[in-house]
Amino acid sequence: MSGNPWPEDINEESWCRLPLVDRASLTDGARAIYDDHADPAGWSHAGLRGPGGVRLHSPHLAELWSAVGRYLRDETGLSRRVREVAILVTAREHDSRFEWQQHERVALRAGVPQEVIDVIKHRAPVDGLDETDALVIRLGRQVFGDRAVDSEVFGSAMARFGAQQLIDLISIMGTYVATAAMLTLVDMQLPPDEDPLLPMP
Numbered sequence: 001m002s003g004n005p006w007p008e009d010i011n012e013e014s015w016c017r018l019p020l021v022d023r024a025s026l027t028d029g030a031r032a033i034y035d036d037h038a039d040p041a042g043w044s045h046a047g048l049r050g051p052g053g054v055r056l057h058s059p060h061l062a063e064l065w066s067a068v069g070r071y072l073r074d075e076t077g078l079s080r081r082v083r084e085v086a087i088l089v090t091a092r093e094h095d096s097r098f099e100w101q102q103h104e105r106v107a108l109r110a111g112v113p114q115e116v117i118d119v120i121k122h123r124a125p126v127d128g129l130d131e132t133d134a135l136v137i138r139l140g141r142q143v144f145g146d147r148a149v150d151s152e153v154f155g156s157a158m159a160r161f162g163a164q165q166l167i168d169l170i171s172i173m174g175t176y177v178a179t180a181a182m183l184t185l186v187d188m189q190l191p192p193d194e195d196p197l198l199p200m201p
């Protein structure tokens with residue numbers, strides 16, 4: 001692998017087990033997604049070398065996923081900070097190194113304090129954090145770690161977000177669970193010039 005310490009089944013262009021998708025093989029709608037991902041100023045954080053590029057191997061799914069993703073990213077009324085805390089706690093609970101690598105820096109740009117990022121990263125107590133940040137972290141830890149949400153956390157989340165935004169919030173988390181599973185399947189590697197930001201167990 002030309003200097004990269006990657007497993008032998010990793011494609012050097014795509015950084016995973018699948019090659020970069022052939023644009024010519026895509027539907028018109030999927031080609032538009034491809035072009036957006038290929039554009040450094042486009043919607044995707046990771047471009048074609050990441051979950052969006054992998055998902056294009058199923059073009060119709062990519063089109064449907066893009067519509068849901070745009071809603072969850074831009075139209076729920078949830079703040080960018082809440083969204084990024086939700087993504088980080090999901091990535092941490094699933095030890096999804098590639099997701100974390102992309103979203104730690106996005107979270108910082110969205111106003112998530114480094115203290116909050118470090119609490120999630122190191123699975124530390126949430127005592128003393130901003131109330132909403134702490135609530136989202138507790139919710140994610142209970143859903144994914146405990147496999148049960150207690151009445152106090154649910155009640156606090158309903159009071160803070162209401163039913164629609166709470167379902168949108170857990171759906172943001174759910175999409176990143178699906179993405180983490182896909183990235184695990186294809187053994188997505190980190191950019192070769194970057195050190196891992198997420199310590200693994």
